[in-house]
Amino acid sequence: MIPTVDPLFVGDVLDLLTSPGDVSSVLIEGFAKASLYLMIASGLTLIFGLMDVINFAHGAFTMYGAYIAAGLMLGLVTASMGWATVMLVFLFVLVVVFALLAALGTIFEVTLVRKLYEYPPIYQILLTFGITITMEQFMRMIVEFRDINNGQWNLDWASPRRQTLPSELGDSELLFVEFTNLQLFEILLGVLTAVGIWAFLNRTRYGLFVRAGVEDEEMAKALGINVQRTFTVVFAVGSGIAGAAGVVLMWDPLWSVSVPLALDVLLPAFVIVIVGGLGSFKGTVVASLLVGMIDALGTWAFTTGVIEFTGLEELMIFSILVVMLILQPRGLFGVEGQGDHG
Amino acid sequence: MSADAAHQYEPDSWPVQYLQDHAIHIAVVLVFLAYPFAYDVLVDLFALTAEMILPEPDTMLMVFVLGLFAMSFDFVSGYTGYLSFGHAAFFGIGAYFVVLGYNGQLPIVPAEFPFLALLLLGAVVAALFALLVGLLAFRLSGVYFAMITLGITEIMYVISQHWDYLTPGNSDPATGTTAGGANLADFEPMIGIPFIDPLNANVHPGFGDTSILGIEFGDSVIVAYLLVGLLVLICYFLMQRIIHSPFGRVMIAIRENEERAKAIGYNVFYYKIGAFMIAAFFGAVAGALLIVIEGTASPDTTLFFLVTGFALVATIIGGLGTLAGPLFGYIFLESVNEFLTREASGGGLQPWLQEVLPESVLTATIGGITVDGAMDAFMTGHGEFYAGIIFVVFVLYVPVGMLGTLRLRLGSETVARSVSRRIGRLRADDTTGEVDTDPPAETETEAGADESD
Numbered sequence: 170m171i172p173t174v175d176p177l178f179v180g181d182v183l184d185l186l187t188s189p190g191d192v193s194s195v196l197i198e199g200f201a202k203a204s205l206y207l208m209i210a211s212g213l214t215l216i217f218g219l220m221d222v223i224n225f226a227h228g229a230f231t232m233y234g235a236y237i238a239a240g241l242m243l244g245l246v247t248a249s250m251g252w253a254t255v256m257l258v259f260l261f262v263l264v265v266v267f268a269l270l271a272a273l274g275t276i277f278e279v280t281l282v283r284k285l286y287e288y289p290p291i292y293q294i295l296l297t298f299g300i301t302i303t304m305e306q307f308m309r310m311i312v313e314f315r316d317i318n319n320g321q322w323n324l325d326w327a328s329p330r331r332q333t334l335p336s337e338l339g340d341s342e343l344l345f346v347e348f349t350n351l352q353l354f355e356i357l358l359g360v361l362t363a364v365g366i367w368a369f370l371n372r373t374r375y376g377l378f379v380r381a382g383v384e385d386e387e388m389a390k391a392l393g394i395n396v397q398r399t400f401t402v403v404f405a406v407g408s409g410i411a412g413a414a415g416v417v418l419m420w421d422p423l424w425s426v427s428v429p430l431a432l433d434v435l436l437p438a439f440v441i442v443i444v445g446g447l448g449s450f451k452g453t454v455v456a457s458l459l460v461g462m463i464d465a466l467g468t469w470a471f472t473t474g475v476i477e478f479t480g481l482e483e484l485m486i487f488s489i490l491v492v493m494l495i496l497q498p499r500g501l502f503g504v505e506g507q508g509d510h511g
Numbered sequence: 512m513s514a515d516a517a518h519q520y521e522p523d524s525w526p527v528q529y530l531q532d533h534a535i536h537i538a539v540v541l542v543f544l545a546y547p548f549a550y551d552v553l554v555d556l557f558a559l560t561a562e563m564i565l566p567e568p569d570t571m572l573m574v575f576v577l578g579l580f581a582m583s584f585d586f587v588s589g590y591t592g593y594l595s596f597g598h599a600a601f602f603g604i605g606a607y608f609v610v611l612g613y614n615g616q617l618p619i620v621p622a623e624f625p626f627l628a629l630l631l632l633g634a635v636v637a638a639l640f641a642l643l644v645g646l647l648a649f650r651l652s653g654v655y656f657a658m659i660t661l662g663i664t665e666i667m668y669v670i671s672q673h674w675d676y677l678t679p680g681n682s683d684p685a686t687g688t689t690a691g692g693a694n695l696a697d698f699e700p701m702i703g704i705p706f707i708d709p710l711n712a713n714v715h716p717g718f719g720d721t722s723i724l725g726i727e728f729g730d731s732v733i734v735a736y737l738l739v740g741l742l743v744l745i746c747y748f749l750m751q752r753i754i755h756s757p758f759g760r761v762m763i764a765i766r767e768n769e770e771r772a773k774a775i776g777y778n779v780f781y782y783k784i785g786a787f788m789i790a791a792f793f794g795a796v797a798g799a800l801l802i803v804i805e806g807t808a809s810p811d812t813t814l815f816f817l818v819t820g821f822a823l824v825a826t827i828i829g830g831l832g833t834l835a836g837p838l839f840g841y842i843f844l845e846s847v848n849e850f851l852t853r854e855a856s857g858g859g860l861q862p863w864l865q866e867v868l869p870e871s872v873l874t875a876t877i878g879g880i881t882v883d884g885a886m887d888a889f890m891t892g893h894g895e896f897y898a899g900i901i902f903v904v905f906v907l908y909v910p911v912g913m914l915g916t917l918r919l920r921l922g923s924e925t926v927a928r929s930v931s932r933r934i935g936r937l938r939a940d941d942t943t944g945e946v947d948t949d950p951p952a953e954t955e956t957e958a959g960a961d962e963s964d
Contacts, residue, residue, distance in 0.1 A: 187569055247935060284907055290654070291594060295827055296906045298820065303899030432816065436665060442656050480669040487669065490662040498651050
């Protein structure tokens, strides 16, 4: 069905607004989704902000992160572990995946991306798009060969979630609000990501270089900053965050460990980065919240039967993109001229 | 000046000059024309070796369609510099228009409307849709333009996955819909001169006619190959004419320096929208032709982001900003794909190796798996993986693509023009024995320099 609005729509919304429990549930879900979106998109925005490189391989990094994490978790977690131990293992896996993907990102930057900085931006899109295809097909090959998920690369590989997600992260209720502890955990990780990147940009030496490079690359070079190495570090950090996002998506029931995850992640990430304004981290945070909340509202509308259209969330996300580009092409906090060329 | 010298400069009559100008086009068309027959002969002669290297006529049929789509993508992206990242929208409109029209689901259009009319109508609808999209999108440039076209197409993709109207009879819209309902053989796309029965042929491969104008080919695939090829050829020439018209010059000017084009006094907005509409028109024609071959339209084969993605890959391999390049890019891509498939679909590397290599090599084990098993796992059916690597190599080392490189080698002019001039020189040698009839080259090289990039 195309979106059909129930005549009782207004009444339903009133019901929602007058029920504090529902409102809080939607809000918590919105924040949890926003956290995931933030983790997905922030690597992309870091890389774009400094290097003007639209990294199409971003989604593939997340997908690899998810697969590696799933494999590690299945290997490390045993049924007898308590939930605290599982969480520790999870954090360990998060760090390992971050390091692995950062290393992979470094290799790509040094051997491939670096060659194309002088070219028009379209060539970086092309290169990273080629990397995506190759990475995706390579994972497909491995999945079929190792017979992971019965060799079905396009279906949700649910066993990492089923077998390793501690039941303590399941449903929970506080006062009259229903939520899952996993959502709280995701929100925590999202806040940590935001604070971590903020601290990286504002409290570290490389963050200073990054901001200087964004502001005026020529001047930064003239002042003796090794912009080349800064590029490498930022690409590595961005790739690492993309991989870490995959680790979290592995547990989330609304996402899945599958090869098409690469594209499923990439397109919303683009939307958030563009809506927030290319190269603005503040914009990315705000856009993640916006998209997360609207996504949660869409889910609520569907589950309560206000709107009977299964693709609603995706539809909303891309509608936000189009509307934003029509009204304010630079995004919420975008800088004039950024991304205009090519 | 003597009478002899005057005679020497006398121009050829225009048909001769025209043939000379299009020598390379004619040669390429002849090669394509002969291909399906040559394929049979070569396979007879060299058996599996030929089957391994050459793509099947079946595959070539698909190459024509996707190649036309990639050309239309290149028409706007390569010549105006605006990356039409949502080009699959037009492909999808063309494809779904034919299916829905054939199934009698379109509002005003009567059922049993001829295929060609549906194709044209769908293309016009796509062009009008492009007008709407263009009015919004051409206020932006660069990444933003690419993203808004992508966003609109993704919205269409999501809707097409869930919209029951597209699939009558309770089937899942995400799995697609078939022209002619349950029985694919009922679908009879006719290509030819409308309303004159003998000049029409049913081009549905596998079910259609096996003869054109009374000439028997014995294989419906060859009939489809020839007639679909003819349509693609017509589309190519229309686009080629537009590129070489004053309109096309302005498109190139926009790519090279939009500010300057504006300063000279061109209303670049109209030119960009015009180019976008033309590209949408031909993209939709390609979509309609896809239905001829596949018989079905599904969101994943028409409106999906990767449909545009692979058109982009083919365009880069063939040469961005060379109109014929994308077609050759697709031939290359599909050849790689077919090279790495199993015997059942056209022969490939593995069947060939299985025949050529001795049994002991095939069953030798490396790290726990046999050589044959390793080929199964890492080679066969994974053409896209190797195509991806080839694509990356192209972007890094051959950024202008195959035709683009050829063009640069020939001194920044289009390949067709260079060949034509060489032939002209040769003929001048034959008749006069002197080399002094180089045509006034200024305008040509100037124009050529614009086009090569």
